[in-house]
Amino acid sequence: MAVLVGCRVFFQAFRPRTANLEGARRLHDFIPHARTKKLQHVRPTANGGIRQYSSDFKSGDDLSVRYLDGEDSGIVVFGINRPKAKNAISKNLVKMMSEAIESVKKNNKVRSVILCSLVPGIFCAGADLKERAKMHQSEVGPFVSKARALITELGNLPMPTIAAIDGAALGGGLEMALACDIRVAATSAKMGLVETKLAIIPGAGGTQRLPRAIGVSMAKELIFAARxxxxxxxxxxxxxxxxVEQNNSGDAAYLRxxxxxxxxxxxxxxxxxMAKLAINQGIEVDLTTGLAIEEACYAQVIPTKDRLEGLAAFKEKRPPRYKGE
Structure with missing residues (x-):
């Protein structure tokens, strides 16, 4: 009983809530073949291809937040955009990502989030070491704590998250990807937790999430060798x-x-x-407790309108129209 009560308290934070999207930067999907309309501007990519943007795009932003529309409505794309710094994690990027995560967390219309890069050949090179070098020693700990909290919040988003790794994901960059539910990479992408080269350790969840992803022994080997x-x-x-094999546009992982x-x-x-919550919480406990968590999560879907819509659609042999209610 205590487990069930604890579950109810925990997933109150995941309960869908409406949110006002005014003020959010809306950007139609810029990748070719994406289902968007009314595109107004085009910009050349590094390899000569064309990426299309809506008029809301701000080229100076470290992070682009795009709410896709049409048939892709419900998909949100976070695009890291710090080309001069190889998308390194700075104070400003942490701030912007935290705000973006808070916005989608409260929006029950968001069905999935894709984390990608707008910089060809780079996903995220890790911490901004140039900025870090200017910090006083007393500032380093609090900044790392903020970065760790950001990545934890990314991992705690209630909807599915997908990291599209079309380039190098090193240190904190890989830690961000590890916090996502699913990772897709171009075969040419480079990934590693390389902190021991700098006489430090992964500090934003890498020592915990990498072993959970690939096993303890292999994670130790990769981290010890900074491979x-x-x-x-x-x-x-x-x-x-x-x-996936990289394409000429450099966005193969994003497209997948x-x-x-x-x-x-x-x-x-x-x-x-609810499935994500049950999996994430259940994998950390024994089977009996995990089954209790599943039962508590299942109880949350029984009274929903969506469940009744699913049954009606099955009976009427038509696609369901779920509204998240």
């Missing part, structure tokens, strides 16, 4: 779910992540959130 692996090896280790989000989109959103 970097490519997308193919990462797939063989279980570090990423999918490894978008395909996955489109697979998730039609399913019952409350059911998806």
């Amino acid at each position: 970097v692996v490519d997308g193919s090896e990462a797939k063989s280790l279980g570090l990423v779910n999918h490894a 992540a978008l395909e996955l989000a489109r697979e998730f989109n039609p399913q019952g959103p409350i059911a998806i959130r």
